[in-house]
Amino acid sequence: MALKHRSPFQVFRSVIFALLVRELKTRFGRWRLGYVWAVLEPMMMIIILALVMTYLRGREPWFNIPVPVFIGIGFLLYNFWQSLAMRAAGAISSNDGLFGYRQVKPYDTVFARAILETIIVVFVAAILVWLADWFFNLGVAIYDPLRAMLVFILLVGFSYGLGLIIAVFGALQPEFAKVIPMVSRPMLFISGVMFPLAVVPENLQPYLLWNPLLHAIEQMRFSLYPQYPAEKTSLMFLAGSALVTLAAGHIVYQAKRHKLIAS
């Protein structure tokens, strides 16, 4: 069969698809439940955390948001951000055998993993909304779906930019990858996953507001429940953070891309 001559975009598209299949196979292919784990794993974590927090706080909602939904939104977004950063950190080094094919660039491996994490979180979110609304009767209605989508897209941009930076430095300096969980775990407590920003003492709030993840989580709650107080966080700050990490990520990659292949 003769070889095809394709545009760079066509090559990129087919490489991303090939990497996605490879990623699914190596991550989930060996288990009996297989791909179901992709969705089940984060979902179980969210459900367990939501149950524990509901038990601790009782049934009293946070600003009209039922506690399990409140925690669910926070932890879903946190978990997405965290797993994207973690996956990205190892993306380049765990695929370096494949850079012997000139079609496969280090960038593609990070991109493919980000796509996979994004697809997973969308599935998990859809299933959780369905479970919460129909099964547990918690009355989840997405008041402003466009805003919710925008928040999510901006969070994807922010996380991907960050992931790209982490991927490049993680590949050049493997010790860097060890630091990621040390930084990302404490983020669980300062990103408003467990409690709203409004209950944090006023004098501490300005410090917490430097964290783009907090903006994403609070804004997402606001998109679902318009009476939720989120006026201190803003879409603009989130958009700005996304722009900064995306630009930085691409600059860092562009500057170091030759070093990434020459192993």
Added chain:
Amino acid sequence: MIRLENVTKFYQTPHGRKYVLRDVNLEIPSGVNVAILGINGSGKSTLLRLLGGIDSPNSGKISIDMDISWPMGLAGGLQGSMSGRDNAKFVCRIFGDSYEEMQERVVQIEEFAELEKYFDMPVKTYSSGMKSKIKLAISVAFDFDCYLFDELGSVGDALFRKKTETLFANKEGNANFIIVSHNLNELIHDCHRAIVLHQGELRSFDSVIEGVNYYYEVTGAPKKAAILKQLEAKET
């Protein structure tokens, strides 16, 4: 035709720049098999990576007007936790095969590789000979004009080697290869031309014998009796 114009390639090391190629000009016409000779670390693999488009030169230009394979070596190219079949599919996908094309090509690869039940087992369970076989099988399933072999080893047994030779002889449009190998006997037998890399300099020879002689000269390696005999036989 492959053309290198003023190509320079160096690596930054703690002791300054290490030049692999210094201002190299080279033309390789299509239709010839080329042997690349040089001691370890002289830049043979780097040259293949440059030709394969994996790496790019620090300065100069490389122009290639034919379909060239990826460099096949002992390391890389396979994903250990995936089966031979899945690895083959991966390569088909990055080359833009449709589902039907992929199925057809994988059958071809399976037949050529002769790995039997190992084809569906993780590549990390393969012996090095089996790894070489599957790499070769995947690459010959695509119609490249030129294949890059980087010490792929004597692939498999005599039978498999015979099959590979026949395949190369019969391949449409005259497929050729550029090969790095320490097996001089094999190079003298298979190749038409030689390139010798030594301390950043590249010299090209129209016959492998001249190349091998020059290689012995610059490296001071002791000539082996068997190779001498073959050189003489070829000269007369």
